Amino acid sequence: MKKIKRREFWNSANTITVLRIVLVPVVMVLLAFESPGTSIVACILFIIAAVSDFFDGYLARKYHLESIFGAFLDPLADKLLVTGAMIMMIPLGRIPAWMVAIFVLRDLTITSLRAIAASEGMIISASDWGKYKTTFENTAMCFLILHYPQFSVSMHQVGLMLMYVGLLLAIGSGLNYLWQFFVNAFE
Numbered sequence: 001m002k003k004i005k006r007r008e009f010w011n012s013a014n015t016i017t018v019l020r021i022v023l024v025p026v027v028m029v030l031l032a033f034e035s036p037g038t039s040i041v042a043c044i045l046f047i048i049a050a051v052s053d054f055f056d057g058y059l060a061r062k063y064h065l066e067s068i069f070g071a072f073l074d075p076l077a078d079k080l081l082v083t084g085a086m087i088m089m090i091p092l093g094r095i096p097a098w099m100v101a102i103f104v105l106r107d108l109t110i111t112s113l114r115a116i117a118a119s120e121g122m123i124i125s126a127s128d129w130g131k132y133k134t135t136f137e138n139t140a141m142c143f144l145i146l147h148y149p150q151f152s153v154s155m156h157q158v159g160l161m162l163m164y165v166g167l168l169l170a171i172g173s174g175l176n177y178l179w180q181f182f183v184n185a186f187e
Helices: 012-032 036-062 068-089 097-119 128-146 155-185
Strands: none
Touching: 012 036, 012 068, 036 068, 036 128, 068 097, 068 128, 097 155, 128 155
């Protein structure tokens, strides 16, 4: 078994990713205390965590800090953040359980396919569909976390509308990943 070198793990990009993971339970706990104030704080922390994904990737590419560990940890952090917040919002009535199930099943399927592809030397790169899905999903999550009306606008309704778009993009990007996998697998 190959050991991970300390510098591969404790670099600035991976540190940001680990901090994103640390924010996950904080956001989840804040969502458990349903109030306008805790929703605003949870939303701010969710945004910080979601935006940190850009910065850790930027640092990793710019300073050549890419590592196998970072390649594993980064998408895991993203899934923990979004899935954790979604699950916490189910009992609050902010998001339907069936919708969360579709997002989770899609992510598990894609993650599994990518792992299988990687073990066979295939690379299934992120598509624009997946990037759009993530953008809509994260934006929708912010509105759903805020939930309470702001400036006479129903944050909940805006969030749900955006989440339905994100769901369509999730399904479309999932089908695209399946297509890439099977086309590459049988060449």
